[in-house]
Amino acid sequence: MAIALTTLVDEAQRYLNAATISDYCPNGLQVEGQPQVRRIVSGVTASQALVDAAVAAEADVLLVHHGYFWKGENPCITGMKQRRLKTLLAHDISLLAYHLPLDLHPEVGNNVQLARQLGITVEGPLEPGNPRTVGLVGSLDTALSPREFAERVAQALGREPLLVEGEGLIRRVGWCTGGGQGYIDQAIAAGVDLYLSGEASEQTFHSARENGISFIAAGHHATERYGVQALGDYLARRFAIEHLFIDCPNPI
Template sequence: MAVALNTLVEEADRYLNSAKIHDYCPNGLQVEGRPQVMRIVSGVTASQALLDAAVQAQADLILVHHGYFWKGENPCVTGMKQRRLKTLLKHDISLLAYHLPLDLHPEVGNNVQLARHLDITVESALDPADSKVVGLVGSLAEPVSPRDFARRVQEVTGREPLLVEGPEMIRRVGWCTGGGQGYIDHAVAAGVDLYISGEASEQTFHSARENGISFIAAGHHATERYGVQALGEYLARRFAVEHLFIDCANPI
């Protein structure tokens, strides 16, 4: 069954409330392809590897978390950007991308989806007083050691996380997927035993150690695989179209 491209995009925009979220890139339809959609391919980043895989899968639309046209980037269509856009236009494939709207959503968002995979019960925003802080706070059913929780993360994500082991058992958790390591101070203020992000900075180690909490960097790509899959499944159910998630490996 096919659905009109405009109808699918309008529903995705509405569902994610994307028009009301200030971001570093345009959210929604970034490249327009054929007017009808029967097959969606989703992935974390609109890399050349994902585009080539989507062409092989005969996709009508590619749905991603990391799309194109970021604030401050060179606007010239040359090199890698030219090759990527040429692939989409040559094969008449649309590109649909959502960044912060896909981090924030209470059902299919990256943060909520990671919590479900790690069996964390969501309780509140990481900083309820600051809506610009993207992250959540929650709890585990039972206290676990930092190393045991790191093993759980490895089982879920399929990659060994970086662990800064704190002195306490873990019950209360704060997290922000992707490049959210800068929110560790908000996590400390929230009184967590563990903060999880995708990436780590040099100073993250010291913040965790000196504040007596554990920290896990589980990978930017690895922590942001789940939101786009959930959104793809939502759209597939809503419009009775096909959906295929393609995971292009990324160790970062």
């Protein structure tokens, strides 16, 4: 079965409420391919490796979290950017990308999906009363030591996280996938025992240590694999088309 590309894009836009979210890149259809869609390939970043994998999988649409055309980047279509776009256009593959809308969504969002992977019950946003806050706060059913929770993260994500071990057991957790380490101050204000993000900055260590909480950096790529999979699954069910998630390993 095939559906119109415009129908797929319209539904993704509606479901993610993408038009209402200010972002650092255009959300939605970034590269237009063939007008009919039978198969979606999803992945975290529209790298050349993922584009090539989409070609091999005979995808009609490549659905990603990290697409192209970021604010402040060189707009010239040269080098790496030219090769990626040339491959998509040569094979008539559309590129559909959602950044912050896929972080924020209450069902398929990266942060909600990561909570499900880690057994965290979502309580609300890191900033109370601000539903546009990307990060979330939640609780564990059973208190764990920082090392026990780090082991849970390692098992769920398939990689060893960076742990800054703080004081006491972990009952309340704050988190923001990807490059969300800057939200540690909001997490501290929310009274969490541990804050988790994808990346870490030099000052993150000091913030955690001096405020007596634990911190985990679990990997930008690793923490953002689940939202795009969930969105791809939703669209596949909605329109009875095929969806294949392809994970191109990234240690960062």
